[in-house]
Amino acid sequence: MKPLRGTFDSRSAKALADPSLQQALRNFKPLFVAKRAAAVAELPDFERLRDTAAAIKDAVLSELDVWLERYAEKVESLGGKVHFARDAAEAREIIREICRKAGARTVCKGKSMVSEEIGLNEALEEDGYRVVETDLGEYIIQLAKEPPSHIIAPAIHKTREQVADLFEKNHPGRPREESVAGLVNEARHALRERFFESDVGITGGNFLIAETGTSVIVTNEGNGDLTQTLSRVHVVTSGIERVLPTLDDLSVFLRLLARSATGQDTECYTTLSSGPKRPGDPDGPEEYHVVLVDNGRSKMLSGRFRDMLRCIRCGACMNHCPVYGAVGGHAYGWVYPGPMGSILTPLFNGLAENYDLPNACTLNGRCQAVCPVRIPLTELIRTMRNEQVKAGLMPASQRRMMAAWGWVARQPGLYRALERLGSRMLRLRAGRSGALSSLPGASAWTDARDLPAPQGPTFIDQWNARGGDQ
């Protein structure tokens, strides 16, 4: 998809002023956090599994060429075809060509973040195909003509009433449904025919197994399975970093993924696909293609952001992020929101164009504490900020302020005098309430909450008064 217009600043201001988005965010947040915590508590091995998963990914990344080659050879020995796409444009072209050759009319899709990353829907629609998203969340936002706002719950920003409005408008001749059960049922009926008329079915690939030449998807709805089973051609889109050596390695990741993502012990459906339909098979696709997408990943492999390639796209980081929880996913402007997006988006789409993202973070570290593959997200975000400064991207006003602060901080006498003065003035201004409801130059803080005034002498003065070591 194309990056959204505006900056993080402007988009988050809009998000904060959107009452139905705020309602949706209030509903979702505690659910994901509590369900994950409960699911993790039931598995004593969880922490060891995290270590193991991170170590498996590191080992695979250090020989990624070898594992990809083994995987590709195995897929082709089963009659599948592996395509290699250096960037988004190549990936789109490969899939357009597959659809052309298949003489396709309807293209059904299971949820695939890589297909969002490469802007696949727009390209296929331009070619005149009927492109149908079949994951309920993706279907909802496709009707709303909006991008996903969460990687595993793409329509998390929509309230039930908004979904009811969309369905009423897009399913003519059906009575308006208001209940969750009614809406889910309505989507089931609407999509059923699409599955059966689908020519090309496109899914993601959560994992690729070198041992067996297998692609793996996990879903709760079964939409990915209907998509890939009923279409004549199955296309798997996947990033190159998704390959694992064996089925036993897969088990380590499956134990982590559902618990981290939705707080389930397992998703409803885990499907392992190996090649096209075989002689004697009553159903399944006649063609099986895997499109391996680099799109900047091999560059990450050699740089300071390699750890990010361990990501299994579970969404735990955004579920636990206070900034995401306040503004939702659209504020991040592209396919990948939240902490993982604050690293991936600048890497994919440019440090300058996405200056705000790594800076819209409080470095509280909750994301890193829950990441199933132990990606040091806050460290990577800090590294990203350093890279931005090194590239001269920090705005002049910020640079001047940092320079002024740096100069003062190097004059201890002056620094302490200013600190005392500032502390006293804030106390005076706050008066007896002890808090400031407005402060010139700091309205971004005080508009939303009071600033507590300093309560007494500065830290250094107290330290000296108590005879602390110099």
Added chain:
Amino acid sequence: MNRELFLHGIRQAIASSPGLRARSALPERPQPPAYGEGRIGQFTGRLEAHACTWEEIETLDALPGRVLAWLDERRIERRLAVAPPLGGLPWPEGVHHHSAPAGIDESVAVSLAFAGIAESGSLAMYSGPDSPITHNFVPEFHLIAIRAEDVCDSQEGVWAKLRARGDMPRALNLIAGPSRTGDVEQTIQLGAHGPRQVHVLLVRAKGGKS
């Protein structure tokens, strides 16, 4: 893009990080869970946790009677897609059953699982002439027979069974309960696109004909 050129780019990236390629040793994995005598109890407990219903039957010959009783209790029409190995069981006269792939209006499928997973309460379906994939996803009601002896402790047990067989099926579907979604206001709703109900028939007897 050409495979060699593509892999060459990755090789170069790895080579440009000194020492990276030397870090390729895979770690030891934690032991998968083992339940001993409690294996079947763990399995049925997880089935229930995932909103499946289940019952025990002595032999596969008892299957048609139990399946029809389950359908009758719920006033579901006796039209079934039945996995080929179960088609030869003693189905009463007048029960309409076929073994072709599921059609768009398919309501009920009866399948035989390749394996079960006690750890997660999952059923492993091995696609092929004996087990159409569409039977797992298209119908509203899915009844799955599994032999108790085929219930493994963990996924790793299923992988071992596959390796012993020497082959992966085209599709291996691990199923843990009826289809569900939380995409409207995070409210879990069963029957998203796949089956609304999954009923498991656990076959006690060892061996037995199929």
